[in-house]
Amino acid sequence: MKKNLKKLDTKFSKKIDKLLKVKKIKNGFKVLDLFSGCGGMALGFEAIGFKTIGYDNNKDCCLTYEENLNSKCFNLDLNKTNIVEKTDVVIGGPPCQPFSVGGLQKGILDSRDGFPAFLKTIQKVKPKLFIIENVRGLLYKNKWYLDKIINFLFKLNYKIDYQLVNMSEYLVPQNRQRLIIVGYKNSFEFPKKSLQKISAEDVLGNYFDYAPEQSKYLTKSMDNYIKKYETASKCINPRDLKKKEPSRTLTCRNLAGSTSDMMRIKLKNGKRRKLFIREAARLQTFPDWFNFCGSEQSQFYQIGNSVPPMYSYQLALKVLDCLTNKNKKIIRSVRFQPSFL
Incomplete structure (x- = not known):
C-alpha cells in the first residue's frame, strides 16, 4: 500500500508527516525511554529536538525505533538490568497488563509489572523530570498501587501531577484514555485541550x-x-x-x-x-514515512501498544518549557491547532 499513499493523503496526514520529523539539531536535553516500544512517545520528543535512548525487551520494537529515530534502542529486560546513565528526562510506559481492564488486574502480584524497574531507574539516575504513561485501570481497582507509587516518588522529592487523558481531545483521532503521571522539580503544565476533534x-x-x-x-x-x-x-x-x-x-x-x-x-x-x-x-x-519492522502481527502489536506521537509532541513542548523555565511560552503547543486541517 506504500505506493498508493500519495493519492490517499489528507491535510492531516501531510501535516503530521512534516510536524513529526526527527530534528537533526538537538536542544541539549537527553531522554531515557524505558519500555519504549517502537518509539511512539520518543518520536514526539525527537520532533522537538530531544535526544532519546530507548530500552525494550522486544527485538522488533528496537529495530523499528532505530530505523526511524536514528537513536539507539537497547534490546534488554529492564527487570534484570540496572540503568545508571545520566539523563535529564525519563519517559516510558511500564507494561500495563497488570492494570488493564482486560488483563486480570493482578497489579503488583503480576510478573509483567514494570513499575519496580521504572522506579528504581528514577531513584538511581535522578532526572529533572519524568513521565509515566499507563492504562486507566491503575486509577480504579489498583488505585492502592498508584498511591504507593506516588508516595515512593514523593520521598524522592518530586512534585507529582497526574491526569486521565482522552487522546481525542489532543488532535488524536481516537477515543483512547490513558493515565499520564508527571514528576518534576519546579513547575509543569499539561497540554491544553484542543478546540478541534479529528475524525x-x-x-x-x-x-x-x-x-x-x-x-x-x-x-x-x-x-x-x-x-x-x-x-x-x-x-x-x-x-x-x-x-x-x-x-x-x-x-x-x-x-x-x-x-x-x-x-x-x-x-x-x-x-x-x-x-x-x-x-x-x-x-x-x-507519519506515513514511519516504517515498522517484523511480521504483520508484530507491527499491529507495536502500533496498538504505542503512545500516539501527536500527543507525545504536545507533552514534549511542555517538558521543554519546564526544563527551560519559559513559562511565557506555555501556550505555544496549541498555537498551530486552528489551521491544522
Missing part, C-alpha cells in the same frame, strides 16, 4: 472507499457472529469505523486478532475489511 475520515480520507487487492474481508460467518455478538451485548452502534467520529481505542487484540471486536471498515458494497498497517498507524498518528 477517522480526517486521517484516512478515501481509505473508506478503497479496497486494494490484498484486502482481508470478513467472511459471511464472521459477519453473522458479529451480528449475534452486538445483539447479545445490546450494542446500539455497530463497531465499524465511523467516518465522522474519532476511532475507538486501538489495541493489540482488535488490530491483530480475528474477533468480533476487531477494527474494521465497512465499504459501500456492504463488505467489511480489516485495517491495514498504514491505516492503523495513521489512527495512532504515526
Whole structure:
C-alpha cells in the first residue's frame, strides 16, 4: 500500500508527516525511554529536538525505533538490568497488563509489572523530570498501587501531577484514555485541550472507499457472529469505523486478532475489511514515512501498544518549557491547532 499513499493523503496526514520529523539539531536535553516500544512517545520528543535512548525487551520494537529515530534502542529486560546513565528526562510506559481492564488486574502480584524497574531507574539516575504513561485501570481497582507509587516518588522529592487523558481531545483521532503521571522539580503544565476533534475520515480520507487487492474481508460467518455478538451485548452502534467520529481505542487484540471486536471498515458494497498497517498507524498518528519492522502481527502489536506521537509532541513542548523555565511560552503547543486541517 506504500505506493498508493500519495493519492490517499489528507491535510492531516501531510501535516503530521512534516510536524513529526526527527530534528537533526538537538536542544541539549537527553531522554531515557524505558519500555519504549517502537518509539511512539520518543518520536514526539525527537520532533522537538530531544535526544532519546530507548530500552525494550522486544527485538522488533528496537529495530523499528532505530530505523526511524536514528537513536539507539537497547534490546534488554529492564527487570534484570540496572540503568545508571545520566539523563535529564525519563519517559516510558511500564507494561500495563497488570492494570488493564482486560488483563486480570493482578497489579503488583503480576510478573509483567514494570513499575519496580521504572522506579528504581528514577531513584538511581535522578532526572529533572519524568513521565509515566499507563492504562486507566491503575486509577480504579489498583488505585492502592498508584498511591504507593506516588508516595515512593514523593520521598524522592518530586512534585507529582497526574491526569486521565482522552487522546481525542489532543488532535488524536481516537477515543483512547490513558493515565499520564508527571514528576518534576519546579513547575509543569499539561497540554491544553484542543478546540478541534479529528475524525477517522480526517486521517484516512478515501481509505473508506478503497479496497486494494490484498484486502482481508470478513467472511459471511464472521459477519453473522458479529451480528449475534452486538445483539447479545445490546450494542446500539455497530463497531465499524465511523467516518465522522474519532476511532475507538486501538489495541493489540482488535488490530491483530480475528474477533468480533476487531477494527474494521465497512465499504459501500456492504463488505467489511480489516485495517491495514498504514491505516492503523495513521489512527495512532504515526507519519506515513514511519516504517515498522517484523511480521504483520508484530507491527499491529507495536502500533496498538504505542503512545500516539501527536500527543507525545504536545507533552514534549511542555517538558521543554519546564526544563527551560519559559513559562511565557506555555501556550505555544496549541498555537498551530486552528489551521491544522
